[in-house]
Amino acid sequence: xxxxxxxxxxxxxxxxxxxxxxxxxxxxxxxxxxxxxxxxxxxxxxxxxxxxxxxxxxxxxxxxxxxxxxxxxxxxxxxxxxxxxxxxxxxxxxxxxxxxxxxxxxxxxxxxxxxxxxxxxxxxxxxxxxxxxxxxxxxxxxxxxxxxxxxxxxxxxxxxxxxxxxxxxxxxxxxxxxxxxxxxxxxxxxxxxxxxxxxxxxxxxxxxxxxxxxxxxxxxxxxxxxxxxxxxxxxxxxxxxxxxxxxxx
Amino acid sequence: xxxxxxxxxxxxxxxxxxxxxxxxxxxxxxxxxxxxxxxxxxxxxxxxxxxxxxxxxxxxxxxxxxxxxxxxxxxxxxxxxxxxxxxxxxxxxxxxxxxxxxxxxxxxxxxxxxxxxxxxxxxxxxxxxxxxxxxxxxxxxxxxxxxxxxxxxxxxxxxxxxxxxxxxxxxxxxxxxxxxxxxxxxxxxxxxxxxxxxxxxxxxxxxxxxxxxxxxxxxxxxxxxxxxxxxxxxxxxxxxxxxxxxxxxxxxxxxxxxxxxxxxxxxxxxxxxxxxxxxxxxxxxxxxxxxxxxxxxxxxxxxxxxxxxxxxxxxxxxxxxxxxx
Numbered sequence: 009x010x011x012x013x014x015x016x017x018x019x020x021x022x023x024x025x026x027x028x029x030x031x032x033x034x035x036x037x038x039x040x041x042x043x044x045x046x047x048x049x050x051x052x053x054x055x056x057x058x059x060x061x062x063x064x065x066x067x068x069x070x071x072x073x074x075x076x077x078x079x080x081x082x083x084x085x086x087x088x089x090x091x092x093x094x095x096x097x098x099x100x101x102x103x104x105x106x107x108x109x110x111x112x113x114x115x116x117x118x119x120x121x122x123x124x125x126x127x128x129x130x131x132x133x134x135x136x137x138x139x140x141x142x143x144x145x146x147x148x149x150x151x152x153x154x155x156x157x158x159x160x161x162x163x164x165x166x167x168x169x170x171x172x173x174x175x176x177x178x179x180x181x182x183x184x185x186x187x188x189x190x191x192x193x194x195x196x197x198x199x200x201x202x203x204x205x206x207x208x209x210x211x212x213x214x215x216x217x218x219x220x221x222x223x224x225x226x227x228x229x230x231x232x233x234x235x236x237x238x239x240x241x242x243x244x245x246x247x248x249x250x251x252x253x254x255x256x257x
Numbered sequence: 258x259x260x261x262x263x264x265x266x267x268x269x270x271x272x273x274x275x276x277x278x279x280x281x282x283x284x285x286x287x288x289x290x291x292x293x294x295x296x297x298x299x300x301x302x303x304x305x306x307x308x309x310x311x312x313x314x315x316x317x318x319x320x321x322x323x324x325x326x327x328x329x330x331x332x333x334x335x336x337x338x339x340x341x342x343x344x345x346x347x348x349x350x351x352x353x354x355x356x357x358x359x360x361x362x363x364x365x366x367x368x369x370x371x372x373x374x375x376x377x378x379x380x381x382x383x384x385x386x387x388x389x390x391x392x393x394x395x396x397x398x399x400x401x402x403x404x405x406x407x408x409x410x411x412x413x414x415x416x417x418x419x420x421x422x423x424x425x426x427x428x429x430x431x432x433x434x435x436x437x438x439x440x441x442x443x444x445x446x447x448x449x450x451x452x453x454x455x456x457x458x459x460x461x462x463x464x465x466x467x468x469x470x471x472x473x474x475x476x477x478x479x480x481x482x483x484x485x486x487x488x489x490x491x492x493x494x495x496x497x498x499x500x501x502x503x504x505x506x507x508x509x510x511x512x513x514x515x516x517x518x519x520x521x522x523x524x525x526x527x528x529x530x531x532x533x534x535x536x537x538x539x540x541x542x543x544x545x546x547x548x549x550x551x552x553x554x555x556x557x558x559x560x561x562x563x564x565x566x567x568x569x570x571x572x573x574x575x576x577x578x579x580x581x582x
Contacts, residue, residue, distance in 0.1 A: 064455060090457035098455070104448035115445040118438050119457035127438070167457050 015078060017042045017171055017202055018063070018094070023072035025055075025062050025226075032058040034226040035072070040171065040204060045197045047217030047234075048206045051247050055226040056206045057099055060175050063204075064096040065089035077170070090119060096173035097160040099206070105149035109140055109159055112148050116166030131166055138162040138192060154185035161192065172196070174205045178212055190216060210248065214238065222247065265432070267516045271523070272425055279417045286534075288413040294519075294526045295420035296482055301506035301518030302427040303474035308504060309513035310434050311467035312447030313362045316500045317374025320358075320381050321351040321472040323494035325479025327385065330398045330489040333408075340400075340409045344480040348473045355472025359465035378495050385491035397490030400483055409484040416485055423481065424519065427474060431515035443467055447513070475503070509558050511565030520566045528554060 016039040025033040033055045040046050048056050061067045063074060065086035074082045076092055084092075095116075104112045114124070114131035121127045135144050138158050143151060148159060157177045164172055174193070178186055190212055197203055197216075207213045213220060213234065220237040222230040224246045230237055237243050263269065278291055300322065307313045328350060329343025358377060362370045385392045392398065404410040411419065434440035445453040446460040453460045483489045493499065502525075510521030532550055562569035 066451070066454075085459075086451075086454040087457050087459045090455060095457070096455055098452065102449045102452035102455075104445055104452065106448060107444060111441065111444070115441050115453070115458070116456045118441055122438060124436065124438055124441065127441075163452075163456060 016040060016075075017044075017077055018204075019073075019075040020063070021073040021075070023059075023062060023069045023074060025058055025067055026070050032226050033062060033069075033223075036223070036226075036228045037072075038221055038228065038231070040202060042170075042202055043197075043200065044202050045193075045216060045218050046204045047213045047220040048204060048223060049208070049210070049213060049220055049237075049243075049247065050223035054223040056223055057175055058226075059223065060096055060173050060204075060206065063089075064094065064173060090167055090169070093168075093170040094173070095164040095167045095169035095171075097164050097175055097177060099175040099179070101153070101156045101160045103148035103151070103156055103159055103163075105147070107148055108145050109148055109151070109162075110135060110144045112159055113140075113162050113166045116163040119167045127166075134162050134166045137195075138165070139188065154181050154189075157181065157185075158189065158192070161189075165196070169201070171202045171204070174203060174207075176206050176208065178207055178209050186212065265516070268428055268519075271516070271519055272421065272428070275417070275421050275424070279414045283414075285413055288417055290527060290530045292413070292416050292420045292485065293530065294522050295417070295424040296478055296485070297502070297506060297526050298519035298522035299420070299424045299427045300475060300478045300482075301503050301510070301522055302424070302431055302515075303471055303478060304503035305431060305471075305507045305512065305514075305518050306434065306474065307468045307471035309507055309517070310431070310440065310447065311443050311464055311471075313359070313464055313468050314367075314371050314504065315358070315374040315468070315471075316371045316497065316504060317358070317376070317378035318471070318475050318503045319495050319497070319499040320354060320374070320378040321475035322479035322482070322499060322503075323378070323381055323385065323491070324350050324354065325476030326483035326489045326494045327392065327398075328476075329480040330400050330483050331391065333400060334398055339407050340480060340484050341407065344477055347476040347480050351472040351476035352469055355469035356465060358472070359468030362464050362468060363461045375497060375500070378497065378500060382491055382495035385495060392491065395490065395492060397488055400487045400489065402487060409481075419481070420485075423478065428515055428519065430474070431518075435515060439463070444513075505555070507565075509555070509565055511567030514565070514567045517565050517567045524554070524566070525551070 018040040020036055020038050022035045022037055023033060024031065024035055036059060050056050062069050065084050065088065068083045073080060076094055081089055081092060104115065110131050113134055114127045117127040117130040121130060135141055138161055140155065140158055140162055143155055151159065161174065161177060178189055181189065193203065193216060205216065217234055219231065220234055221228055222237060222243050229246065230240045230243050232240065275291060275295060279288060282288060304318050307315055325344065325347035328347030329340040332338040332343040332346060333340055358374060361373050365373055386395050402410045434443065442458045443463050445456065445458055446463050450460045506521030506525055507518045509524060510519065511517030529551060
């Protein structure tokens with residue numbers, strides 16, 4: 009199961025996804041190594057979420073290859089990708105609304121585990137890690153957005169992924185919630201989890217990510233450390249704007 | 258499940274009463290109502306496996322009911338076979354049909370799935386009414402009464418216990434869905450299919466399994482019903498009315514709960530039997546009035562207990578706890 013040292017955990021090779029005449033993702037290549045925390049940024053409609061859909065098996069790419077842990081997973085259905093260790097969350101949260109928080113997370117835990125008793129224990133542990141302890145028995149749909157975003161992460165974590173894809177888990181949160189979830193992502197990363205994070209909040213991204221990939225019109229136009237990205241002319245023109253550069257300086 | 262019925266007081270009361278009643282009551286009319294409550298309850302429980310637990314709401318489950326009813330009636334009358342063999346054949350045919358319908362549910366969502374199930378039952382209705390050589394068409398098939406367990410020629414008391422056994426078995430299957438890995442994952446699929454898939458659940462396979470199992474369970478009851486009533490005709494066993502009834506009991510009682518279909522059946526079956534018996538005898542003008550009352554009750558339930566009687570009970574209990582606190 010363990011990846012050879014230095015080998016990428018996930019590799020995309022010239023991945024393209026079209027919808028009719030629109031090319032949502034165009035020949036994107038990237039590599040994620042074990043322990044990485046890769047950020048994906050880009051304006052609205054740049055193809056970030058589509059890229060997640062393709063990586064996680066919700067869309068099959070029209071061209072290109074996706075290699076997870078040395079195995080070609082191109083075209084595999086979403087559940088099979090998850091079973092191979094890659095779990096994603098949804099930008100628009102998708103809680104199992106009528107079920108309790110604990111049951112939500114337990115359903116995630118039942119992917120690696122077959123015993124419901126063990127899965128429930130695992131769910132309680134993950135719920136505590138994610139700071140959802142006081143809400144364990146609440147109905148998922150009754151939670152405020154900040155906690156639903158955390159639930160999204162908790163449920164994904166319960167599947168015991170080696171690579172976790174977070175799609176804008178910070179969007180719409182207040183500053184307190186934001187600090188909490190950044191802290192959570194930091195802790196997960198420190199514990200050895202590999203992550204790809206889509207985020208619009210640049211300040212958070214600069215602090216979290218080791219590397220950042222910038223998408224624009226479906227193409228990867230830049231990749232580098234946060235510092236390199238922040239000073240990249242194309243990124244500034246397409247996305248950040250001059251104010252950001254001035255504020256950072 | 259370890260403590261069995263003791264952990265389910267509602268089920269204990271319902272099935273306990275059903276078990277005790279035939280010991281003291283020998284009135285055929287009363288026992289008939291009991292048998293029908295249990296059979297309709299079991300049928301709704303079978304529907305609930307797909308509609309309530311998997312979220313695959315079918316309005317064509319009469320298809321499987323009719324397949325079960327016809328399989329046993331035809332094998333019995335034309336080839337002198339035991340209805341138990343007919344039940345088995347019906348189950349196998351329903352598994353094939355259920356898998357086909359279940360597969361459709363992967364392509365069609367929500368109302369489109371429900372409509373396609375109606376269409377399927379209508380096709381079977383037409384085939385059964387037109388294929389006179391085999392089914393005697395709209396004349397129907399009388400199922401001869403041949404005493405004995407092997408031929409399902411039973412008295413009212415024996416039928417009551419047979420129906421009870423089936424009801425308890427179907428209830429237990431639902432309880433298993435409440436507590437098992439399969440059931441939890443199926444609940445995930447029902448609540449949000451995309452999220453379920455993202456969490457590693459093969460959503461499509463689970464839906465097909467649930468719909469197929471539901472079809473097989475429905476078929477078994479179709480056979481039993483036909484043998485009990487003693488007559489099978491296409492316009493009834495494949496009717497939309499019947500499909501709606503399966504769904505309705507479960508919706509009224511509480512979809513996706515083990516006891517819900519039986520609560521719904523107790524309310525609807527006893528109401529219907531009582532109203533029909535008391536009102537239709539009086540004047541011919543009142544023949545259909547039970548439908549109006551039946552409809553009114555339905556509206557009241559949907560208005561005041563949209564998540565069924567079990568949902569209403571949960572809410573009342575929650576309110577009592579809050580008042581006490």
